Amino acid sequence: MALALENVSKHFGSLVAIKNLSLSFDAGSIYSIIGPNGAGKSTVVNMVAGSYTVTSGIIRLGSSILNKLPKYRIAQLGVARTYQNLRLFDGMTVLENLEVCFFPQSWVTILTGAKRLSKAERLHVCHACLEQFHLSDVSDVLAGDLPYGRQKMLELARAFVTEAPVVLLDEPAAGLNHTETKAMATMIASLKRNDRAIILVEHDMDMVMSISDRIDVLNYGELLCSGTPEQVRTNERVQEAYLxxxxxxxxxxxxxxxxxxxxxxxxxxxxxxx
Ligand SMILES: Nc1ncnc2c1ncn2[C@@H]1O[C@H](COP(=O)(O)OP(=O)(O)O)[C@@H](O)[C@H]1O
Ligand SMILES: [Mg+2]
Structure with a gap:
């Protein structure tokens, strides 16, 4: 399912955070959005996920227009995300943090008549997910008691557990050390699938360059350039914007x-x- 931003702008009062941005994302690839601080990267994620309204333009997912929909509907249509700052339920266990990802969907499925997972099915999916993200040994530990690196991994697992076709990752490596960042990069690369688009906002250039199929560079809310890691690495305008x-x-x-x-x-x- 393709996600597309068509001439999207976002104003905060007189500040133009995103200006006439058009981008499209297909399943099967990892996309990175990079750019200096304040370029508008998180604003893009927040608009797609429905946390921010769009000032003008259209955001489409398949045949649905997302920017008229509330957050829960966008999640139910298949957009999952992580946050730049962790948003785990600290007082719940690791397993429970995964289980709750199904709740907004399951109550919407009652309205839409879609199939609802039973408790046993849900647990089966969650345990498989814990295994995949190397979190099985801490399934009963409170999320707030995990070391930071594993909290970031749990946040990542939460974005993938419902098999959403569009996953937005806002700075998954922020605050991680070198070893943890490499493990995070390997994990994200392994999550690439034909039926899923992964959109990554990240400052760690080693990660971005090593796992992205396409990189979109934002500067002051506008698209500076798009291309393969090699094309972006050698682009003079990108070097000027950064350095x-x-x-x-x-x-x-x-x-x-x-x-x-x-x-x-x-x-x-x-x-x-x-
Ligand atoms: N909720 C908000 N209210 C006002 N201004 C905001 C808000 N969110 C972001 N901005 C502004 O929009 C611009 C882009 O911010 P952001 O998308 O967070 O940048 P990035 O993620 O690329 O660092 C910045 O100037 C920021 O201050
Ligand atoms: Mg940001």
């Missing part, structure tokens, strides 16, 4: 050198070209 122009970088280097000469700075910190 400034070569002249600006030279100016900063000279300033750092003169400060260091005056004993004001201890290192070349911060000016690294990846």
């Amino acid at each position: 400034g122009t070569t002249e600006e970088l030279d100016d900063i280097r000279k300033l750092a050198q003169s400060r260091r000469a005056q004993g004001g700075l201890r290192s070349n910190a911060g000016i690294v070209r990846h």
Whole structure:
């Protein structure tokens, strides 16, 4: 099922967070949305998931127009997400955190007449999911008692447990160490499936470059470029948006050198070209 944003804009008062953005996402691929802080990445996720209304434009999922629907309907149509800041139920166990993902759907299924999973079926799916995300050993532990890295993995599991065809991941590696980030990248890559589109917002460029089929670069709410990891890596406009122009970088280097000469700075910190 394809997801498409057509000329979507989002204003917060006088701030234009997203400006005439058109993007489409097909099942079978991993897409990354990258861009400097404040570029509008989370706003895109929040609009698709129904957390933010759209100021203008259309968001489609298959034949449905999402931007007129409440959040629970969008979830029920098959859009799952994680949040930039963890939103687990700390006082519930790991298993219960997965089980509740079915509840908004099951009560909607009563209205729509769709098949509802029995408790036993639900538990079976949840246990299989715990296994897949390497969380079986902590199924009875309170989510709030898990170390942070495993909380992030549980948040990821929650987005996939209902087999949603569109999964939005907002910074799954935020706050993780190098080893955990690599494990997260491997896990997300393994979740790629022909019947699912994964849309990733992430700052960790190693992860983005290694697992994305396409990268969309946002800058000040507009699409700067779209392409394969290699195309994006070598795009000059992307390098400027992230790192400034070569002249600006030279100016900063000279300033750092003169400060260091005056004993004001201890290192070349911060000016690294990846
Ligand atoms: N709920 C909100 N109210 C007001 N401004 C917001 C809100 N959410 C985001 N913004 C603004 O919209 C812009 C894009 O934010 P965001 O989508 O969070 O950026 P990113 O995720 O790329 O860092 C920023 O200028 C941010 O301050
Ligand atoms: Mg964000």
